[in-house]
Amino acid sequence: MIVLKILAAPVMVALSLLAAMVTFLFCVASAVCELGCIVLTLLSVILFIGGQTVGGVVCLVLAFLVSPFGVPAIAEWLVDKLHSAKFALRDFITG
Numbered sequence: 001m002i003v004l005k006i007l008a009a010p011v012m013v014a015l016s017l018l019a020a021m022v023t024f025l026f027c028v029a030s031a032v033c034e035l036g037c038i039v040l041t042l043l044s045v046i047l048f049i050g051g052q053t054v055g056g057v058v059c060l061v062l063a064f065l066v067s068p069f070g071v072p073a074i075a076e077w078l079v080d081k082l083h084s085a086k087f088a089l090r091d092f093i094t095g
Helices: 004-049 052-064 071-095
Strands: none
Touching: 004 052, 004 071, 052 071
């Protein structure tokens, strides 16, 4: 069992670094997505006023996908799973 723990230690270090990088990238991408959501919503309003309903609906769908309820929610779930895996491996090593 101790051999498995020794072999898992470098994986733990790599997983910790990966989790830190992914968390940072998620924060940056989330801020960009919020800005994109605002721009797409305003563009869809302009398209609706201009009479282009299909373009307005497309922009609204894209705004939903970049809003906190779309793709960022899926990314946050994946980041949480990565952190859970890191903590599970740490518990295995220390336990």
